[in-house]
Amino acid sequence: MAQVRLNHVFKRYNNGFTAVKDFHLDIKDKEFLVLVGPSGCGKSTTLRMIAGLEDISEGELYIGDRLVNDVPPKDRDIAMVFQSYALYPHMTVYENMAFGLKLRKFKKEEIKERVHEAARILDIEHLLDRKPKQLSGGQRQRVALGRAIVREPQVFLMDEPLSNLDAKLRVQMRTEISKLHQRLETTIIYVTHDQTEAMTMGDRIVVMRDGVIQQVDTPTEIYNKPANMFVAGFIGSPSMNFVEGSLIEESGDVYFTTTGAKVKIPAGKASGLREQGYVGKEVVFGIRPEAVHDEPVFLEASPDSAFEGKVEVAENMGAEMYLYMSGFGEKWLTARVNARTQYAPGARIKLAFDMNKAHIFDKETEKTVL
Ligand code: ATP
Structure with missing residues (x-):
């Protein structure tokens, strides 16, 4: 089971700034949860705490039944997809996708099987021998997703994965990530500042402002019954x-x-x-x-x-x-x-x-x- 529980979590940076305040939420197994809010509201910090890339200042984080506050990122059974893709330029697509498994000492045959299966799902089998610079933005994004998929993690964390793509491709990849979620049946925690992405992809949406959760609910409820003026004005285009x-x-x-x-x-x-x-x-x-x-x-x-x-x-x-x-x-x-x-x-x-x-x-x- 891959539910993620944040129990009254705070993040205080060394300069004294509190970026996340009392974040309290149970993310369900297989849920597609979207964290949305304007720049600086603390959504990436929250995701990075779940990934283990930031320390938690106060509160507890559970992945499944395990308290993971002090568990290093590599042992959390999560995979993260970044906005920048973070592909290794000197490696082929195959090598990029295989890299994490190699580090974890998977057998060659197992690696091959997993990479080909992920490539098939993402329709990039024909690109496996290319280097990242020979790919379009959308193809690179698929490789970044592929690298996460091969790990077969309990939880996927995605930080604005579509923001480097042009508008048309973004719409297309939005649908693909939703399909991928249905197919993989894993928990996805997805960060975006784009309310349309939140509305169209999330099973539930968490709207944040200044480090504080404003509302957590389904897209329909958030749209029809916003808790306050901030949520009402942030979700919906043109705005209320x-x-x-x-x-x-x-x-x-x-x-x-x-x-x-x-x-x-x-x-x-x-x-x-x-x-x-x-x-x-x-x-x-x-x-x-x-x-x-x-x-x-x-x-x-x-x-x-x-x-x-x-x-x-x-x-x-x-x-x-x-x-x-x-x-x-x-x-x-x-x-x-x-x-x-x-x-x-x-x-x-x-x-x-x-x-x-x-x-x-x-x-x-x-x-x-x-
Ligand atoms: P964006 O969409 O711009 O990435 P965000 O909602 O993801 O915004 P965070 O990156 O989580 O926001 O940052 C939340 C707040 O914490 C911001 O005000 C940011 O300036 C601050 N912050 C982030 N990292 C640090 C740090 N290392 N030290 C101090 N403050 C930080």
């Missing part, structure tokens, strides 16, 4: 709109009001806000661009959640358009609408929110209220 304003009560209904407009909060959500004492208070309203609608049917059905605004910028993405609108709050609001209607900058149009998908955040703590 945040609008400052207040909640007010009028004739028994609760409204969110901001510069230029006011929208009604659905009764079910309103009662929750009342109970928590948010009516009459300043809050932040959150709405994802795809929950802002321009379809006439939607507008007619939702007069209480509509506003009239001005198209400031319109970006045509082909199948859809991103509209940057003024008229709801102080800042521009992004709407992601179908491209069947071509809007020009300056146009005044009506849009409406799907209020069941609206979020309310506490202005002070930035935590999700609803």
Whole structure:
């Protein structure tokens, strides 16, 4: 069993800086876990502690049932894939893949078998005699993966393995790594700053900020029920709109009001806000661009959640358009609408929110209220 348990783990660097604070998580056997967050949030440090490349300052790390805080990297039964690939330039692909096994004194036949099997899985059998410099970026990445696969480790650790590839190849390799995970049935812990990679690859996502876990959940839950404004804004593209304003009560209904407009909060959500004492208070309203609608049917059905605004910028993405609108709050609001209607900058149009998908955040703590 290859579950990985981090028990209240801290990393303090020698200069006194705490890069990881109270990281507490059980990673399940065969799980694809993605650590995501902006640059400097501590995700690589966490991965490097699991690999044994950094000491753990406080807390315990278990791989399987074994406490490994003081176990050297080579004895942890893990394999790590780096962003830089770290291939040996003077060795062939075969030699690169075989190297770790040779060091561990595997028999020649066993090495040959494992390298060929991994090469077959990764579709690089025809490249085994080449040197790294004779390979494309994508092929090099496959070799780096192959070198990890031949070890048949309990756990794979991957640190931004796709960030050196161009956009198209990245999408392709993303799918391949997901397929590889299904096939190998091992635990993968994967670090990225790219929220799309996290959303598409992870069984669960850990969102980190300033060394602290913000939320751990499935991609769908993280997307639909973000724990706070940071997670809400980090996951999803284009980002969620945040609008400052207040909640007010009028004739028994609760409204969110901001510069230029006011929208009604659905009764079910309103009662929750009342109970928590948010009516009459300043809050932040959150709405994802795809929950802002321009379809006439939607507008007619939702007069209480509509506003009239001005198209400031319109970006045509082909199948859809991103509209940057003024008229709801102080800042521009992004709407992601179908491209069947071509809007020009300056146009005044009506849009409406799907209020069941609206979020309310506490202005002070930035935590999700609803
Ligand atoms: P990136 O995506 O940029 O790699 P990250 O989330 O992986 O970011 P880490 O590399 O884990 O971030 O670094 C976390 C924090 O710890 C950063 O603020 C970094 O400057 C700091 N840090 C990293 N290594 C050391 C070190 N050896 N000494 C002191 N501080 C360090």
